[in-house]
Amino acid sequence: MSKIFNFNVFQSGAVMTAPYIAQVVVSILAGFMTDAARQRKWISTSAARKVNTIIAQSFLNLFMIIACYCTDSTTVIVLFVVGMSLRGFTYAGHNSSPIDIAPMYAGVVFGISNTIASITGFLGPLTAGLVITDKTSIGQWQTMFWINGALGFFGSIFFACFASEVERKWAQIKDSDKETDLKTNLKSGLTDDEC
Template sequence: MDNQSMSSIISAKKESFKGPNKFWNGSERSSWTIMLLIGTTILFSSRVAMPVCATTMAKEFGWNKKHLGTVMGCFFWGYATTQILGGYLADRFGGDRVLTTASLIWGLVTAVTPRIAYLSSDSWTNLLLLGAFRVILGLSQGLHYPSMTSLIGKNVRESSRSFSMGVISSGSNLGSLICGGVGALILESHGWHEVFYVVGICALIWSFCMSRLSLVQQANKRSHSDLSQLNQSPVPWLTIFSKPALWCVISAHFCMNASYFIMLMWFPTFFQETFPHEKAFVSNVVPWLMSIPASIFGGWLSERIVKSKYSVTFARKFCQLIAMMGSGIFAMLLPYCSNYNNALLVAGLAVSCQTFHSSAVLVNPQDIAPTFSGSVFGIMNTAGAIPGFLGVYFAGFILEASGSWKTVFTSVFATNLVGLGIFIIGGTGERII
């Protein structure tokens, strides 16, 4: 019997021991996948609202690029703080409960942001207040992905997790697309304030719907006497931190996020400055529109590889190769595009390639530590949030000092190359905890 067949038998046995009510059925999985896709879409719309409105706000409040980098980067100081806490709470009490509470907070913060901007007549005070509320936004949104990872890891079978995560994670780019496109139209016709109002209201509506679905989830657990969803085992922190594979996945995620957040936060400004006579709506929409089918395809591809004669480890590394090498190369080429249509295509390919990360490193905590996937993801995403504020800030610093987009986007390629090498050498898709 070959290793793949033996691996399949072991996986099937492990799932059979978990009981008939452990995993969602097809209808439940579809409902939760759609709900989490919508939530992730609104989450990223909230996150991207500031970059979309950045140029207009900078003109109104007299900010330079360092100021913009500081305000946008403040989000990640909060975002990095609650990753491990979010994973722990989700593993302990249920990801659905944490998601509902968190969305209520970040929805309210998004909706009141325009009011905060005018609390003082002093521009520096307003800058500090907006930065503080961006920290709070990050604190609440930092609970989202660890909770979602824990929820998926406990309720979706191993063979279907990469596809579910691929579909749900497409919401990150769908949110950037919607806020970049519709938000740009709202910005032009009604002003930047309404962008935050619309996104905030959508978040509060989703929080209410999520609370209703969560109640159904809790009722199903009680009716089936399914207490396994709430993990009562203590998290083995020392064992987790002693595993080299964990540090490899952390390194890859750190580097990928450094590149992703630079693209997310600075692509709108790049297109507005390089092609000032083109519509911002188009450049905010096209790259993210291209990435949505790429994210779903990445999930499908990873699932097909796992179901074939290849290992989970190979599937994760292959998809990560596409994510980091592809996005790095295309990002590096972007400043050399003098034609607007070519720049749109290259930016779209860069963003599309990075979506394969969702079917590789992003789902890897569920492979290596399924029982504590939320906590492991929290550790990984804490490291991944650090380049969010440092990378975005230093990109703004470089642009203010040199005005060189080539330097910024070449650093994306170099960073990706380092992270990819570490993951290829030491990463794994096998359970280690």
């Protein structure tokens, strides 16, 4: 925004805040829509996670790639807002998968997967620094958006092919574990209701 459309810092800040506000609204709506569709048995949990992830990743990147070919700042802003708002579908998509596959260890699974996913957080700026040597070059920005888009498309396709909502055997509580927890609670004087 600042290098191509000559926005000042305040304009850029205001424009780049709008997509994240829209994303919050969309994430809430996506959650309600996904739960309603699953409760009515219109879609399975696995399919819901996959569809939401494809919407979030693929359409976000599609709108970003289209935006980098536009010359009108208003059109670019609208495309950014729509694209980033659709990213709100990630919360009803792949971000909910740890709860499906390992309910008792969802926090740990999410932490590990998010740590791995965060690698792009430092590789992205490094790549941008290598690709974008002239910050006023639209062609270099387009290359960077295509790289970003390719990774997003690959991620959503990979998730759609391999994701599952089936609880993993290693994450299931065994009956012996339940008995041990019950005995521990009984020794400490806690009732079932307090547990």
